[in-house]
Amino acid sequence: MDHLHLAANWADVRHRVAEACRAIGRDPAEVTILPVSKTFGIETVRAAVSLGMRRFGENKVQEIRDKAGALEASGIDWVMIGHLQTNKARDVARLASEVQSLDRLELAEALHHRLSVEGRAIDVLVQVKTSPEESKYGLSPAELPAFLDRLRDYDSLRVQGLMTMATHTEDQDEVRACFRLLRELREAEIDRGHVLPRLSMGMSGDFPLAIAEGSTEVRIGTAIFGRRSYGNSP
Numbered sequence: 001m002d003h004l005h006l007a008a009n010w011a012d013v014r015h016r017v018a019e020a021c022r023a024i025g026r027d028p029a030e031v032t033i034l035p036v037s038k039t040f041g042i043e044t045v046r047a048a049v050s051l052g053m054r055r056f057g058e059n060k061v062q063e064i065r066d067k068a069g070a071l072e073a074s075g076i077d078w079v080m081i082g083h084l085q086t087n088k089a090r091d092v093a094r095l096a097s098e099v100q101s102l103d104r105l106e107l108a109e110a111l112h113h114r115l116s117v118e119g120r121a122i123d124v125l126v127q128v129k130t131s132p133e134e135s136k137y138g139l140s141p142a143e144l145p146a147f148l149d150r151l152r153d154y155d156s157l158r159v160q161g162l163m164t165m166a167t168h169t170e171d172q173d174e175v176r177a178c179f180r181l182l183r184e185l186r187e188a189e190i191d192r193g194h195v196l197p198r199l200s201m202g203m204s205g206d207f208p209l210a211i212a213e214g215s216t217e218v219r220i221g222t223a224i225f226g227r228r229s230y231g232n233s234p
């Protein structure tokens with residue numbers, strides 16, 4: 001995608017996010033946009049940086065490694081949003097500023113161990129499975145309370161909130177129900193004493209509904225960078 005097209009998309013997404021906020025009386029400043037650069041190459045990320053983007057979501061550790069290596073001086077924060085294997089914890093601990101896909105204790109343990117070695121701490125969001133689809137990763141809602149309690153043992157993981165992916169369907173009510181469930185889970189955990197300022201929910205196809213249900217961060221790939229072709233390498 002050329003630079004002008006990328007600039008137009010970025011302006012359009014920001015405008016649409018602001019509109020979705022105003023439509024339900026929220027301040028647009030409450031909703032962060034996380035550009036999702038997965039499958040797009042280094043030149044695209046560089047162009048995005050020149051437009052003011054500084055944090056990028058990726059779903060593969062290898063891509064973070066390649067891009068972070070090539071763009072070292074750009075001051076980028078890399079955010080892991082995809083399913084993370086425990087044996088990749090070392091690279092994540094070195095390179096990522098944040099993990100939004102924390103979904104099991106084994107991973108928390110591995111990240112904490114590696115972060116302690118690096119002398120770092122990172123922000124994390126706990127990924128919750130709010131849809132009945134088998135393919136989606138994340139903790140079940142029933143597992144969330146005990147999981148959050150256990151995360152208190154890992155001081156290198158700064159728990160900031162929850163993340164989810166809604167079910168993939170045309171049915172707006174079903175999509176919205178996923179977002180509502182995440183909001184309600186967060187409220188219940190706040191009542192139990194957890195500090196959870198952030199809700200990462202909403203993607204290119206469903207972010208207005210997520211914003212209506214209280215999202216504080218929308219993860220946007222396609223609407224900014226265009227369609228992904230999975231043959232790409234960074």
Ligand SMILES: *Cc1c(COP(=O)(O)O)cnc(C)c1O
Nearest residue numbers: 036059081203204219220221222
């Ligand atoms: C790819 C991805 C996104 C962005 O999806 P788009 O529909 O392209 O906006 C958001 N969240 C996660 C977890 C993803 O893997």
